[in-house]
Amino acid sequence: MGSASKNDEREEVIQAWYMDDSNEDQRLPHHKDPKEFVSLDKLAELGVLSWRLDADNYETDEKLKKIRETRGYSYMDIIEVCPEKLPNYEEKIKNFFEEHLHTDEEIRYAVSGSGYFDVRDRDEAWIRVWVKKGGMIVLPAGIYHRFTLDTDNYIKAMRLFVGDPIWTPFNRPHDHLPARKEYIEAFVQKEAGTVDATA
Template structure:
């Protein structure tokens, strides 16, 4: 079962994979208010059923660990920094954790980070346009996840520091302000 809480905002380039638990829990209902959906999925059949209901036609598997980068610590570190840079996507982001664990951080209406710790069987859906970031945990430093897509698999991040508000971002903001 996912754990969600407010981030303590004390991360540095050296410790961003630590828990950073402020001690303030966040409920699944609070996540839903900002469009973030959580499911505990135990079987492939359950995953297939959810994919069908939400019209996800494609999927792939991503492995994040040092071995996946041929033990090239520089390439691995660069990829982890890329995922941790605050961004949003034009499409929903759907991740189902098969092995390992990681943190998804999402911004709430007040622009405060909420950290979710995902472990095997956890599936998180982030709406298009929500600012977020991802990192592995400092304990395991690896994850295997299924990514689901409504169309062809793609991963295009729009970094916050660009200041770009696409239609997806504008629509998201309208959704959470209602």
């Protein structure tokens, strides 16, 4: 039956599904039984944007340049997450997998390797987003999320940012932060059809 989207090319490099609640190794896929996939359109309703880009030519890619210009991503660096390349690897991986939010967007583009970005849906269920080489995602400010490698134990990711980067994670709960309140207003309540009339 294939997916409802007309052969969305992004789905070759980004896939999403609801997670089971087993405590097995975080780097396993954690599919439910039966598997329950989530469309990239549904992710977009949660504020998670995605693109498929040409990872072999990321230095000169016009499409990436256009996204950066349009969205104001002036800062860029590359991070390699693997035991050999990342100082304090074990501790960092533990921290990345703590549920947290940021007060700015989190933009990640896998130029090589792959990893899992888990995000909460409106009902607090975990959606696992598998980003592979060529996949770029934007997690909106204020969304609770976490990151882990998959069993390949390697991702080389471009990190983009508007202005000077602030990587501060606010571990859950941080519901009082303006970024969290704005996220809920923009993406959680909107769907429920609640309009807050109080100014």
